Amino acid sequence: MAETSSTPAAAGVARWLDSDLVHSFRTSPVAVGAALIAFVCLFCAAFAPWVAPHNPFDLSTLELSDARLPPAWSEQGSRKYLLGTDDQGRDILSAVIFGARISLVVGLASVALSVLVGVTLGLVAGFRGGWVDAALMRLCDVMLSFPAILVALLIAGVGRALFPNANEGLAFGVLILSISLTGWVQYARTVRGSTLVERNKEYVQAARVTGVAPLRIMRRHVLPNVMGPVLVLATIQVATAIITEATLSFLGVGSPPTAPSLGTLIRIGNNYLFSGEWWITVFPGAMLVLIALSVNLLGDWLRDALNPRLR
Amino acid sequence: MSLLQVKDLVVEFPGRRGTLRALDGVSFDIAPGEVLCVVGESGAGKSLTGAAIIGLLEPPGRIASGEIRLEGERIDGLPHEAMRHIRGRKIGAIFQDPLTSLNPLYTVGRQLIETIRTHLNVTPAQARERAIALLRDTGISAPEQRIDHYPHQFSGGMRQRVVIALALAAEPKLIVADEPTTALDVSVQAQIIAPLKRVCAQHGAAVMLITHDMGVIAETCDRVAVMYAGRVAEIGPVHQVINHPAHPYTAGLMAAIPDMSADVDHLYQIEGSMPRLDAIPRGCAFNPRCPRAFERCRSERPELLLAGATQAACWLHADAAEGVRA
Amino acid sequence: VTLRVANQGDALGMDPHSLNESLQLSVLGNVYEPLVTRGRDYKLTPALATEWTQTSPTTWRFKLRKGVTFHDGTPFTADDVIFSYERAKGEGSDMKSYVGQIKEVKRIDDHTVDFVLNAPFPILPELFTQWHMMSKKWCETNQATRPVDRRKGIENAASFRANGTGPYRLRERQPGVRTSFVRNGNYWGMIDGNVDEVIFTPIGNDATRVAALLSGEVDVMEPVPVQDVDRVKNNPKLKVLQGPELRVIFLGMDQKRDELLFSNVKGKNPFKDKRVRQAFYQAIDIEGIKTRVMRGAATPRATLLAPQIRGYAPDLEKRLPYDVEAAKKLMAEAGYPNGFEVKMNCPNDRYVNDSAICQAVAANLAKINVKINLEAETKATYFPKILSRNTSFYMLGWTPSTVDAHNVLYPIMSTPGEGGRGQFNLGSYSNARVDELTAKVASETDDKKRNEMIHEALKIHQDEIGHIPLHQQALNWGAKKNVELVQWPDNGMPWKYVVVKP
Amino acid sequence: MLAFILRRLIQALIVMVSVAFIAFLLFQYVGDPVVFLLGQDATPEQIRALRADLGLDRPFFVQFWHFLLNAVQGEFGLSLRQGAKVSRLIAERFPATMELALVAATLAVLIGIPMGVVAALRRGSWLAQTLMTLSLLGVSLPTFLIGILLILVFSVTLDWLPSFGRGDTVSLGWWSSGLLTRDGWAHLILPATTLAIFQLTLIMRLVRAEMLEVLRTDYIKFARARGLSDRAIHFGHALKNTLVPVLTITGLQLGGLIAFAIITETVFQWPGMGLLFIQAVGFADIPVMAAYLCLIALIFVVINLIVDLLYFAVDPRLRSDGGRAH
């Protein structure tokens, strides 16, 4: 093995490229396609100021007189705005790119946070059992009863009361927090259920006999074996989180209307469906579907690929 | 005429790094009512042979060539639906783990009746009658009550007996039993093997019994097949194989059995290990470990050759069998 | 003939004294009646009182209509007026401000009452248009002598049932779902319209409401979102009734604090400088907002008064011109050539396109380098916040409920103080002369003098740019072409004038 | 069993009290009801008086205590906004939400499960891939958008179905049902579909994942070996075993449906609890919010209880005495 490669790093890369995971990725057109889309989305979002033709968040560049122009290819369309403009004269294309940036951050961060919290608590509940388990599960019941909307309002209210001079950063924090506060419960329950099964399996006991610390057992042994359903939920949840963000922004908790996220764009555009200004909602909607699709397809692939028995 | 004929069976696993040939030209046959035991190193392909016969190779595994005949009819490569009618009806199967072979959500009665009614044209009441009779045959006391119990309400040994009853439900001609007693202790083992043998004798069913337990082989089988690295190394009457093994691998195997009556410090062991399936040496697969290997063993692959009462795939018997190919 | 009406909201209760809210009063105005009401043309007309005279500066005599019965058959008398007064003045009532000027109600005979006031109050009949009469007997038998009794948590029959004298009687009430009314066969007056039954349904979601009209599931609905006006108009079966609404939308600025709460300017308050306020004013492209954001459904205003309001001053109706360069200059003069940053509070579900207007304003101000941090939120959290004056720059809309200028001068332009004075002057604009004039206007009975005082106060406020007026929003009702309606500027919909043609 | 239910009820109580507690602790931040209760001409004195009247000036735990005392007697006070008893308001709205959620759940289950099974059995096939991808559209489009689009197509353009409300209902005691009239069903179709789409995707994907696991178990292999028909294996044996985890999630989702219904109810002006709640939020109507949250907590607990009881029905292993009951 060693003789084929010159440096350890190169060997590592070579081995990685040759690994089953990478191989299964390369042979799955769906996964490659999804990854490509995801990459384009991420790239555009990350480098939005350079990619987008306009900066829709810079209010001084907006011209009210350009409001609600249809896409460039239709009759009244303007070359300047490829996908048309919204009710404030924002270029839809740029708004979608910039909005995706916010949505992706909020969506991914809140899902990551709720997965982190949910999986951790679920693992602990399942692994420790007893009163820890009972208490955590009752906490789940309590949390389940609070709709995300209310939680967001509450958190925003508390947040504002504590930091009256809050800036946008806090607003996003509040958003992410409130979406994950209601989101983690599902993960916790799912993980707890599987953990109860896994912890009695002999490989876990074998690790305990080896002297592996409980935390490590949870992380390295139990966790990968309970992540299947978590991945299903999480990939779906990314899209839901993005949508929830829109609802919350409407309530005044999240991103300000001058810096609309994808969800906000869709929600605002929704008002113009009857009046025929379809492009305001359709393009952001398409972007959201694209993001959700690629995340989910990647998630599907990853789940199957990570399960050695399915290979 | 033999009940089951396996001829030059080749099973392959196409994989990313080339195709893995797990069975390579396995041939044997089983006569009606006969008990054939299959032993061999783990990984030799015993379970695969069984799976190939009942047509349940797990993908990507597939039969690459060779034929399997049941009562003269080819059953390899049969369409799914046709094979389904053979499974259970003509060939029954028993797997290793009695804990997991039964669906935990249904009563054993339901599972039995379902199987019976799938294959035999009987009323539900008749099927239930039959199910009770089968349970009684396999030595379960008070079968009238037990039939409505769920699997988890049975002990391991009883569960394995239920599995046997299930395998026998539609009176198959052949039973493939893959290590049916490995998970059980000696005392229960006896409770399983005895009814299996008895019931098969009653129903005139032949058995292909895969096991590691030489004791079981000795007391149960008519003939033994020894497998090594995806091939049959030796096949012959049980007496002959145990007491006068013709293949050096069989000899090693027999010698490795711990003896109840003698104290040894070291068990006999065959040095080395079975080659990986993708690196089987040229010639006889056993040659690197064989104490009696000679030139021909390293270059030419032996077929099954007549060696006294048994057949062995070993060049040692080339002279004795001179030209008399099995 | 059945009329199906859809509205954005629902009347929250059927009790005419429990809530001073325009929709509730508008709906109940068809069931209950005041002493004085408004006609088709929104002019005062007699209702349950046939005539009224001022017998002294502080005493008004009202003659009551004879032969009027409540829906349950009991006749309407002076006792009911006194009872309704007590009820509207008493605990749990939200209508105190309409009867607050009255010291005493004297029964002269069965059909005559005297109202004795604390001080002279020239616009008493105007106030009475929102004060509905209830039956003393009915309220007593139904234990509804008080509008609500929140402390005991006991329900009030009057919130679910109604017994008025009006042209329609309540038939069935499912709060928030549907409320149906039938024509009152024993009505004392003429019912011009031909509607026998009214089904009132709240539909909160704009798009759903439009869809309900488009698909013909309702006959009338309001409001039509401005962006959907064209769509409704273009439908051959439908029409849009547009009319001016009394509400004027304006922006307010914190002019009291020495340092703004939410701004990057430290140590001073830029809004104390008139030049800054004027720069803001002139930087706002009001025409653009009108045509683009409001799609024409708004009238820019130069004062906080709509023309329909008593005391309106037409000669003040001249806005400072939209002029970005001038605004920039003013900012430079004031010492902010590079602008500054300030937070703007805005509701997003209260006024027509409120949040969009704020965004447009923010974009306008960006052109003079003012960076607006826009915080748009739902009214539930918006109002508590700005009412506690936790704001530097905000949006508000105001409808004077008495349709009189005093109702603008007093809560919005006066220095915040005792009672309700300056209660909605959230930026604490303060001018001693305006305060003085406002106090005088309250009791001045001579119309001409009064109008002059109002004019002076408005002028001062306008010159000082106490607030930045934006526009008067328009009412947009959607209806089937064959439905004829009367649209009052306070958004009232008197069903008795509705004619449904075959 | 009785004890099990009792225990759950005690837990439910604890959960509900905590929900109410947290709710009250935080209500002071969601807005000020007094602002909406009084008209714009109200004086500060009036505001103060009303505040005292409502007890809003008291420390929150005093308010909470009063709430608890009342709640114990089944009284949640008067809605600040509507001046009506909260219990009555909720009772009026409860049937609408329940019918909507149940129909949506039924729809999601009836379509989601078979689709999940198909996607699992045909793993990797074109059909499965299409199903999996299409289903994603359901979760990536916001509910309000789906609702409006459905209205646009089916009510405005095609004029097939009504766009808002519940239509004609029939009173069965205090329960008003829209399921007994044609008109009621017509009104139900669009909102139920909107609500079901998300759940459908989730259920389908879960069933697929579980099914793939179950299909690899020994008892499925054994069932195949017995020659049972594919139908019996996939729907009788495999599906039932996937049911246990699917039940958990579906149960949770049913609760979620009720919570999700907020948006759907707003879009379709469906006179359910969600609409009531969102209006209450808009006016900071604390009694209504508190009662709603307690009710939702109760619903979740009841659903959990039912799910657990269903476990007992589905999985006999849980029924056994001294086994691992909860």
Added chain:
Amino acid sequence: MSTRAQQEQRVTLVQASDLAMDFDVSAPWLNRVLERKGRQVLHAVDGVSFEIARGATLALVGESGCGKSTVARLLVGLYAPTRGTVQFDGMDAHAAFRSADALAFRRRIQMIFQDPYASLNPRWTVEHIVAEPLLEHGLATGAQALRERVAELLASVGLSGRDMAKYPHQFSGGQRQRISIARALATHPEFLVCDEPTSALDVSVQAQVLNLMKDLQRERGLTYLFISHNLAVVRHMSDRIGVMYLGRLVELADKRTLFAAPRHPYTRMLIDAIPKLRDTGRARTPVQGEVPNPLSPPPGCSFHPRCPWANARCRSERPQLQTLAGVQVACHAVEEGRV
């Protein structure tokens, strides 16, 4: 007896005294109150005492469910005993498991599990599985060294180092068991608890594994607790044999003595049930009767319902383990000389 064994038998490495393990399988509290049921306790292990000398092997045999695995788990600290103690090298093992340097202590005691499949994490490659204890105890540094060591360990149980990248499901049952042996050997333990280590192996591999274990014992002085159903293997491996029945030791004897002259009726039945290799075709006598329910063990001697020699005393009085003629046995009949 060889001198070596004699010497070593004096140094006791593992001593279990009056070890007991109860499982509370009772219904939840409220159920018990409502249904007026008491607590239900399953005595999985009930007062088992034995000692194992350094370098020696004790085998445990007995029917399925009699508590062998539970004893094993108690010894490696997976369970904390309800009663009794385990002394390891003079220390209280359960105190040591909880002490600060538990890790160092753990390293000295390892276990091979009964189910070769379940004891390997299905998502890990064999390399990871075997490397885990090495990493955990810091026994190998550097990726290269680690891989070499893993390969070495795999080779020592007869697997190829090239199998490292495979997952457990890609191995046959016997191969899996070898992987788990390799893992157990990774830390150079002193005491190895083997719970049916060869039940899934074919005889030649079994011979390899057993020889390997014996070699290790000889070279490193390893001590074994060996659990197996296969009496031939037990006989080959062990020095002493304990026979368990329903959570108790019924006979504890030197292996030769036990096989030559089994005393307890259950031991006799067990030995009778061994299939004889050399006389093929002869049916053996299976143990009669079903195993009693461990939740409600019969009073007195728990074997009495199946015992041909049972009398009234057996049905009422529980026999204690006593030394009779150099053999520890718990049986009234043996004590009274009835058998």
